[in-house]
Amino acid sequence: MDIKANLEQVKKTFKNPDCLLVAVSKTKPLEDLKAAYACGIRDFGENKVQEIQAKQPEMPADTRWHMIGHLQSNKVKYIAPFVHLIHGVDSFKLLKEINKQGKKIDRIIPVLLQIHIAEEESKFGFDEAEVLEMLGNEDFKALTHVSIQGLMGMATFTENETQIRKEFKGLKALFENLKSKDLPAFVQLKELSMGMSGDYLIAQEEGSTMVRIGSAIFGSRN
Template identity: 70%
Template structure:
């Protein structure tokens, strides 16, 4: 099937058509991404800064580039002028660096805070206690060039649907809990980025507002 047909098939399965589809284009060449672009996609996710920068330079300027991978602080400056949303903000130091580079680029950069919900130790992110302390404290107030739009999480890599569901459910509950608090000016709890090719339907049932799908659109990774 073509990329256009794959996209249509995925959209037909969506349980929530308000949920945003982010096409994970990492490792994919520009011509493949352009196929998805011509089929109407405008939101693309990359996990490596250099790859994102190279593609952004070659491709149409109405594309929304989502940084979905682990972001190193020394690489923020390269994407600060154009990145649409940074999904994986996993430390306060990274948030400070994004704020610094956003100020230099004369922008406010939207971000999601990555929460560690999986059983694997390899996943990055804040735990619930760290997150609550960050949002309830004073630390975010001076960061005028970032805007926290919500939360992001990655479920355990497992066939066990119950495990995945309970992790996504916990993240949704955390977002709801925070949404009901008095939040700093630069924090909104509107977005919930969770769900990938294998578990996006479970994620949608649990309230995801953005799903990150790669292989089901573009085929297996190169």
């Protein structure tokens, strides 16, 4: 497995050189992460709290850890001290728990709101109406220890590029719509995280600022 060659190949195909590459390292051994780190990668995506906890002390201090999987409220406390960005905030309950854990350690925790854009029932996330309702909620405005950096969405797992593009376009439109609103200071909306190994080129064309790529870098998972 030539991680360096794979990374160079992926980077060559980028439509937007400013788009952040998050290397999805879930289930991968530490030596693979260290090889990617040696090639300049600093952002790593994990989807299990136990795994991110085990790997974090073994990697250099400037590694940026992205929690990209579905996060249960009772697990937030384990990653609150060091997580760089939580991608999948899909409920107000989870957001309140992140805020609570941030308060305990006096740390503002950066998050993305996960929007359900796919036609699959299996994906988590807010729909547009739920996000708009939450943003106007007084309890939401009282949050002090989260920083909402943007939105995240996963397209339907399909070969149909027209459908994928339509879903990404919809997320970008919501992103722009929310940015035009009068929002609390902790809602910054700088990042639009969409696109994975199979659809990151379409995502970049539709305005993604951050893509999550695993198998194209590390090979398929065991």
